[in-house]
Amino acid sequence: MSIEIPKAYEPQEIERHRAQVWFETQLYRPPDDSRGEVFSIVLPPPNVTGSIHIGHMLEHTQIDIIVRWKRMQGFKTLWLPGMDHAGIATQVVVERQLAAEGLKREQLGREEFERRVWQWKAESGGKIKDQMIRLGVSCDWTRARFTLDPPLYRAVMEAFLRLHREGLIYRGRYMVNWCPRCQTALSDLETVHESHEGKLWFIRYPVKASNEFIIVATTRPETMLGDTAVAVHPDDERYKTLIGKTLILPLVNREIPVIADDSVDREFGTGAVKVTPAHDPNDFAMGQRHKLAEIDVMTPDAHISAAGGPYAGLERFAAREKIVQDLKAQGLLEKTTNHPMSIAICDRCKTIVEPRLSVQWFCKMKPLAAPAIEAVERDVLSIVPENQRKIFLDWLANIRDWCISRQLWWGHRIPIWHCGKCGAMTPASDSKVEIVNGHAQIASVPHACGKCGSKELTQDPDVLDTWFSSGLWPFSTLGWPDDTEDLRTFYPTSLLISGYDILFFWDARMTMLGLHLMRGDTLEERIPFHQLYVHAIVRDPHGIKMSKTRGNVVDPLEIIEKHGTDALRFALAVMAAPGTDIALSEERIIGYRAFANKIWNAARFLFFNLEKAEAAGLTIDELAAPEIRAKAPYTAADALPHRWIFSRLASVTAQVNDALENFRFHEAAHVVYHFFWGDFCDWYIEWLKPQLSSQNREETVASWRNLFAVFEYALRLLHPFMPFLTEELWHRLPQNADAKSISLESFPIANPVWSDPAAEEQMALLQELIGTVRNARAEAKLDAKKKLAAELSSEKTSVRELAERNLEPLLRLSYLTELKIQEQPFGTAGDALVRTTAQFELRIRTGEVADVQAEIAKLKKEKARLKQDIETKQSRLADTTFRSRAPEEIVRGLEATVAERQREYQKIVDRLTGLV
């Protein structure tokens, strides 16, 4: 029997097929009846708009590695997927589509607009799901959730109503970040600050009935239309006499007072600041302190409002220009200076944000943050890497109230009704939802105003910040507020893996809301996840952030089509050192595609040679039945290669498990890569080749069994990193005809019994021996096909024996025709290449006269290197402080090294004297 497989690994069809099977068989739904330790994790839900990008790919790869690893370790494992309705982001996309049709959402009306968004959601969401399935993520699709699904809608209502009852959610007229394009309030997090080359305008404000004036400096002259005071520092000698006087506000001719306030910075500008309570957060606070009028001079779309008199209707920057010109014309513009500053822009649409006074809903954060801080400090929630923990804590410590209302139509509508008569607010009596037109909305609509009994009730038009519902994700997805089986089983989740870009948006909010809303006496019971691993972001090959405008984005699906998912996954994993961003290049991915091919071909080699096993009388069962495999390693007359590879397996397994435990994906991937390619393919398989069809049946049987055992072991080790390839090969293994999936097999556990330092040491020596031969022939530029004879000498019996016993593989690996082993050192004839190490001396007969001069030059170079090395070490050893303070093992180690180098040195000297 032999199994035919193609010469090169072509991932596309294989991956598509495997992904489909995994999905259709619901392979990753945790068995309902199983008990045992639980591992649960939620997918950071991608925005329903857009598509899977490389950042998702990194995140999904890391989660999937951990999840597959845990599942194989025997945990009852749930990875819960889903999508986020992504309030603004989605609404913006659909509004853009409408704009292309020449429509505005107001023309459609709320209901029709929502219908359009749902339509788009179905399309886009379906695409994302298909993409994720194609990526092979091992999540439980039967539990997929969407933030606007009825049960989750209800969870949002429940959370809102509860926080509202508790007084943690309040409504009020405050200064908020307002996006004039999105026409909605934004939270602080949804704005980003950009440095900007601004200007500082110095404007004269005349004192009433006097020739005096005060010069104020401002970066936003257009807001002067709304000025209601000018403030100076109370102790500022320059202005002391003016405090309390009245100024005439230029252009609008309004009378405004000069007030004194501690918050004024005497050093800045002229030390006098115009106060615009309706258009600046500081001024708003000052206005509150001094009971100043708030004059809103701007419309929601950032044009000057009627309150701006002659400037009404002008766009804000056009107004600025005109105002500056008018001031100049009236001689009131003292001067203009450059002023570097930072401006806030809308994270979503990049429009400059306008601080705006408006009525919004807020969530008090201090009381919610306190338990979260405690949880992190007490390590109830552990955060990796360490520096993210500090950032997390700092943010919580300085937290401010969260503006949670958005003037959008797409989202969870606030379950509060306003009375048209008395203005009082009546909340829904409970969180139940009903389905209307297929979608959830609050069911328990109040019939009358809770205060005056009027029936004139209208629901608050606003929806909640999309992150409010995201903040409930780890429990809303499990059925909260009901006490469901899932919630009891899988909450708290074990781990969260998320990017640092949403640490505050999402991770921190989930932590706070979970701790507050969930039942349980202890933080441990309420915390939404026990561990938080914060991953980095993917950058382009030059380390530059990917963005559509720069055009350096990498489409993971394109890469996957070209090189396969496993190659991309492996590249991402091996580059994902905690705390540093990833510069991803296609070359790198191609490299791991080659690795996949290498694995494929190792399998091909096994399959190809099965006849040889049969020739030795082995059946498939004998070869690789699980119970037979379990007894590996089998040893034969020459046990060294087997002892060695299993010893390597023991340490590799320990390293992989340890690395994954600490989210050191790069280390785990690196270790399996080098084990498979270096140890397994380059040495073990090569070594075993002659034994696979040798005359010695015992040896052949042992080699075959071990080869299969190691190979299938390696597949399991590799599976979390390369799920498709390993699954495919697993099924092609002859003994696995009926196997369900490698992902349900057990993950290797390091077997300390296999650890065999002696074997590793001997192998290292053999590798050195072989390397020496290869090096010599390469340097002598000998024809690669030319067979050589060599002689080996060593004072050490163990070395001679080792070489003798492993004659076969040595011949094979080095293309020697003959190897003679002797005790005595060689003479010094010039017809051979001689290589000397501390352990042995090797003479390779080339059959031609060696280039003696080249040999001498090489030896001299080596001699000099050794001399230098020995001297440095000796002087170190001569240092009495070193001898007295350094640990004894270090000193002894150094002594041994020096002794060895000296022997080597002596040999070279001898050889040189012979040659010269």
Place this chain on the structure above:
RNA sequence: GGGCGAUUAGCUCAGUUGGUUAGAGCGUUCCCCUCACACGGGAGAGGUCCAAGGUUCAAGUCCUUGAUCGCCCACCA
């Protein structure tokens, strides 16, 4: 303004408690289409670990300062 990170081979990056000759992938040079794999095999070259001080028997690793680059936070008119 506050905080954080980075600087190691031509390029992109590893290097967890300080310890003997600092690693990987790609690229590059030389040899080989050897019966699993040219997406391969073999052998090389290539680094005063940003700079200057310091701690230590011992520093890529710890401390201080500086330079360059990057990121995050922030209500500096």
